[in-house]
Amino acid sequence: MNAFGGTRMKGYAIPQEVKRYVAHDMIQAHTKLPSFANERIALLYAFLKRNEDNQQFTERMAAVTLLVQLGIDTHNTVEYATSSTSDRNMRSRQLKVLAGDYFSSRFYQMLAEAGQIEAIQLLSRAVCEVNRLKMTVAASVRDGSMNHSRYYEHAVKIKQCLFHAFNEWLNRADVELYEQLLDLISEREVIQEELENVKQHAVDSHSWTYWLVMEHASSAQRSRWQHEAIVQQEWDELLSQCRPEVILQERMKSVEERLSIVLGTIVSDTQSSLVESIVSELAI
Structure with a gap:
């Protein structure tokens, strides 16, 4: 029996198990799915x-969280495609909508079959919070208050x-360390994408670089771009002026330094063994 059926896996293999649920010929032939959130899931x-208390369903909780995240990320690629020149293929976009719905719905089935009603509630609330934040971003774009920092x-x-959904299921002594690492790993992923x-x-207006x-x-350029497509030459000239890659590289260096500091403060023997088990997964 696999990890989702109750038998424990040997080692960490959540991404490999989840791939079985997303390996559909139609999807693979006509669209490209987002990358897995491997670092956050490993954490x-x-x-x-x-x-x-979690030993019997740790794998299932991690797997369903990965599926829900994949569903959200897949839907995001459809939303973002409507305002960019990429991914205009209608079949691909339709498949992404269906795939995102499928990945997100699988977690209901997997948790319901396991009788994990509380987990369904926790993840559902987390999805609502994701959507609330996305609506906040959209509102800021509409009212003109969006900037690169925000x-x-x-x-x-x-x-x-x-990944905050299951905080109450963690050992109380581990929550602060978990949240610190989650903050830094999430920020590192944003920097890598940017x-x-x-x-x-x-x-792409769905990026920090765009707002920078x-x-x-x-003001004349911003006014004109409200009605016309941005000319690539103008965009490239502005990129060379503000040099976002330099800012991002500096931020990445800061994140890596803070990760080292957080990991260096671990004094508990049990937490030290935990850190050793995840450092290789996170490439820290």
């Missing part, structure tokens, strides 16, 4: 596993939401 799994803050919070956006010279560049654009 959640490691901390849940430390609570003896976007960055919300991007990190959105990545954290699902560095890729810069590398691709992507003009907008703050360097002239």
